[in-house]
Every structure is written in C-alpha cells, then in structure tokens.
Amino acid sequence: MKKSIFFAISLTFILLTQNCTGRSLHATFVPSANTNPTREYATESTVSKGGLFFHKTFVPGPLGFNAEGTSEGRGCSHSILHLFSFGDSSIETAKKSANITKVAYLDYEQLGIVAGYVYHRVCIIVKGS
Template sequence: MKKSILFAISLTIILFTQNCTGGSLLTLYAPSTNTNPATDYATPAAYYRGGALFHKATYPGAIGSNAEAVNQGKGCNHAILALFSFGDSSIETAKKSANITKVAFVEYEQLGIFAGFLYHRVCTIVKGS
C-alpha cells in the first residue's frame, strides 16, 4: 500500500513538472526547460487568462525564405491524459504533407482540454510553395 501511494505521488509530480507540450510548473523555476513552441502556454500563467477547461489558439512562428504562401501543410502531435503521446508536429512533416519546398512562414496551433492534461494537441502549420 505504501508503495502504491508513493508511486501515485511520484507520478503526479512528474506529470505536473515534465509536460513539455502543455503547462509545466518546472518552467517557473527554470525557463530554459520550456520546449513548447508557443512559450506562453508552457507556464501556468496562461491559465489565468482563461482556457483552463478548454483553449484553442494559433501563434506565429518562424518566418521562412521569401516564398508565396500558396500551399498549407500541417503536422500534429496529440497527448492523452499527459500519459500517451502520438503524432509528429515537426516542420518537416508539415512540409511533406503539402509538398512544400520553400517555407513562407510557420504557425503553431494549440488545443487543450482541462488545461491540456485531459487532451492536448499541438500542430505545426507550414505555408509556402
């Protein structure tokens, strides 16, 4: 019984401090641990602006080479219960999905249910030609 309680406490601490695609308490003390492309959503301060139960937002990312935004590709990563993660939200995957060779710009889209712990999706959207 003591081992089960210790395991549950340890797992809870890990989930609340090591979630790289959602909010992470660790980023309050070590900002360099923030690997979220939309850096605002990696800190608990984002929840004070609303969206603790549901949030969906798009953030601008890097600007690519001088290209027209003719095609749009998307690559997404999904996380369920902060335990299971699948998908690929890399820029390369987004480029391949629309056969883009020259990137005009990159955006990041986030969708989170119950502060991103129940379900969280991060998509990289690449526009170019």
C-alpha cells in the first residue's frame, strides 16, 4: 500500500514538473528550465490569456538567409495525457517533407487542450526552397 501511494505521488510530481514541450510548473519558477522554443507557452501566461481549455498559437522562429518561402514543410509531435507521445517535430523532418534545402524561415504552432494536459501538439513549419 505504501509503495502504491509513493508511486502515485512520484508520478504526479513528474507529470507536473518535467514537461519540456508544454506548460510546466518547474519552468514557471526556474527560467533556465524552459526549453520550449515558444517560451511563453511553458508558463502560466496561456492561462491568463484564456488558454486554459483550448489554446492555439503561432510563434515566428528564426530567419534563414538567401532563400524564398516557396515550399512549406511540417513536422509535428503529439502528446496525450502526458502518457503517450508520438511524432517528430524536428527541423530536418519538416525539411524532408517538402524537399527543402534552403530555409527561409521557421514558425512554431502550439495547440493545447486543457492547458496541454489532455492533448498537446507542437509543430514546426519550415518555409524555404
């Protein structure tokens, strides 16, 4: 019985503090722990903007050089209940999906349902030629 209670408490602590792609209590209080490419999404600011039940945002990323944005590639990662995750949201995957060799710019898309705890998706959108 004591092992079950300890396991439940440990799992709850891990789920609330170790989420690097969605909202994380740890990242709220320790700025260096926020590894999210769209930094505001990992803090309480999404809740204050009305994003507690549903939140979708686009955040511009870094710019590339010497390329036109004629093609668009996407790479997405998904998380369900913080228990199941799948997908690949790397820049290389997004480039391969559209045969892009020169990157013009990146965009990040975040989608969260119930603050990202029920469902969370992060996509990187690469535009280039």
